[in-house]
Amino acid sequence: MSETINGSLSVSNDVIADIAGYAAMTCYGVVGMAEQLQGAESVRLLAGQRLRKGVLVSADENGLTVDLHVVLESGVNMKSVCHNLSSSVAFTLQEIAQIDPASLKIGIHIDALKSRLN
Numbered sequence: 001m002s003e004t005i006n007g008s009l010s011v012s013n014d015v016i017a018d019i020a021g022y023a024a025m026t027c028y029g030v031v032g033m034a035e036q037l038q039g040a041e042s043v044r045l046l047a048g049q050r051l052r053k054g055v056l057v058s059a060d061e062n063g064l065t066v067d068l069h070v071v072l073e074s075g076v077n078m079k080s081v082c083h084n085l086s087s088s089v090a091f092t093l094q095e096i097a098q099i100d101p102a103s104l105k106i107g108i109h110i111d112a113l114k115s116r117l118n
Helices: 013-025 048-054 078-097
Strands: 030-036 043-045 055-060 063-073 104-114
Touching (some): 013 048, 013 063, 048 063
Parallel strands (some): 063 104
Antiparallel strands (some): 055 063
16 A cells, blocks of 8 residues: 655756756757856857756746756757757756746857857
8 A cells, every 4th residue: 555745855956957958958959068167258068967067047936047058059040949948948847857837937048159060
């Protein structure tokens, strides 16, 4: 016989950042996540295990804000890629972390363009 235990579950901002980063990497046109270097005008393309550094998560009374710093492939339709990216991240966060999309705000920052061949 199963027993129901009442309680609550909280998901840390780091876990949300990991989920959002991996969801972003599955989107067409996204080459990688970016980390801005302090005091520099350049960005660094992050390795797969460090995607969280390209995602900033903050919570307030209005809900959750996820800011993604991405590097897009040169020549893609940036508006379409950003729309798909936002939808994919929202869907994945809803499915995995049970985050209500109505309380979620996703900001996308294109930090660089890069050819996939380089």
